[in-house]
Amino acid sequence: MAESIGKRIALLRKQFGLTQEALSERVAISRVAISHIEMDLSIPSERTITLIARLFKISPPELVKDTSYPQSKAERLPWDTCCYTKLELELELLETDLDWLGKIQNLGCDTDMLKRLKKDVRGKWIAKISEWESEYHNGNVTDQIRVARKYLLKLTTNL
Numbered sequence: 001m002a003e004s005i006g007k008r009i010a011l012l013r014k015q016f017g018l019t020q021e022a023l024s025e026r027v028a029i030s031r032v033a034i035s036h037i038e039m040d041l042s043i044p045s046e047r048t049i050t051l052i053a054r055l056f057k058i059s060p061p062e063l064v065k066d067t068s069y070p071q072s073k074a075e076r077l078p079w080d081t082c083c084y085t086k087l088e089l090e091l092e093l094l095e096t097d098l099d100w101l102g103k104i105q106n107l108g109c110d111t112d113m114l115k116r117l118k119k120d121v122r123g124k125w126i127a128k129i130s131e132w133e134s135e136y137h138n139g140n141v142t143d144q145i146r147v148a149r150k151y152l153l154k155l156t157t158n159l
Contacts, residue, residue: 005049005069010038012056012063022138027051043069046076054081087132087141094125094148098155105155122156 013023013034020038024031027048036042044052046060053063060077101121105114129149136142 003067004040005044005064005067006038006040008063008067009034009044009052012052013038016056017140023052023055025138026055040068043073046073049073050078050081087136087144090128090132091144091148094128094152097121097125098151101155118156122152125152 013020018026020034021031024034027034028051029048033042037044037048049063049069050060053060056063059079060081061074061079064074064077098121101117104117125148129145129152132145133142133149136145
């Protein structure tokens, strides 16, 4: 017998450390709707499956594979979805800039040039981080932003 789609979603939600409330906010449905899906009282729409799969960074067909999800609905699912939020992408870009800056610093380049580069990187990202702090209030996300700010300030001190 196939695993129920509700149980699979509940398992993934717990593995990702999300509450039903947090998952419901991310996929724009009510917490009660998430509860009903997880208890197999309702079948999620193709849209909901697609959004949940995106959140768990898997393809929609992969999410429903070998589950009780109706085959007729599974056939209409997209094969690919964007798996990263805008914030996750920007955090990756920040990390790339900081890695690049760290490598330049380790090369022992000209002190004045390094100071200018640090100042430019710091100015660019401090403004972005401030925007994120006012925009995002999810615990996990605010932790990521706090770590990014701390690392940026550590790497760009002594300007």
